[in-house]
Amino acid sequence: MKRRKTESTNKIYSILKKSKSALSHDMIQEKMSSDVDRATIYRVLNRFCEDKIVHKVTGDDGKQYFAFCINCQEKKHKHNHFHFRCTSCGKVECLESEIKITLPNDYVFQNLNAIISGICSSCT
Amino acid sequence: MKRRKTESTNKIYSILKKSKSALSHDMIQEKMSSDVDRATIYRVLNRFCEDKIVHKVTGDDGKQYFAFCINCQEKKHKHNHFHFRCTSCGKVECLESEIKITLPNDYVFQNLNAIISGICSSCT
DNA sequence: CATTTAATGCGACTTTGTTGCAATAATAAA
């Protein structure tokens, strides 16, 4: 179960690394020069998530967005921050602010999924 | 465009009102005695949302959950709170804590979708 | 080069949610 480097994984990796915003599957597919299968892209992205290279956010549109996180690179894999999805241009960004979570007693935390939708500054 | 009361809308309304947790479409369908079409249920729920009777949260599982909110009943329609989805029993709850949101300059707020997944107290 | 097995492509499939349209029925008007 050792990971192998392929043209597809390299490409997807660099697309995500370059991107300032989180990308959905279809955004990535558009940016790919060669035609890579949908299933492959999803598998690559999910592997990246397992390996904590990227993190995943589910938008209020129901889609999954993947991103290299602003904070994750340094510290361990945490993404306790809000995301912003522009309903005009579709861009999804990681916001800086860190969220503090307090759960009721006997609740076990697993994952935070926080996203604000609205209009971004470029679209105002 | 005035709303009409039907057996289905009444039933769905009372199911949601009784429920202490947010319900997805299929959770509601299970609770219905009579067989109501999927499309109808969705249309009723979306109408309730328009009328600000219930609010909708998109889970990190990609599904939509609908709930009478703890706070919404009194004040105007706001649901700036976290939700908790138990990955064991599937229950989705509105949490009490109110979230304060600060966006970067020139960003326009439209909607907050915040959900924490984990294990609830009944499932620990 | 030969071997091992992770990664891919393809197709089929599931799940979630929406939409067009004709039929039904709740409400208002007569």
Added chain:
DNA sequence: TTTATTATTGCAACAAAGTCGCATTAAATG
């Protein structure tokens, strides 16, 4: 009560997002 209006429903078809099995391809290792 009867009639007219039109919101609501059921059905079927559809779309979008994501997953999975399986045969094939091709990295990695020696």
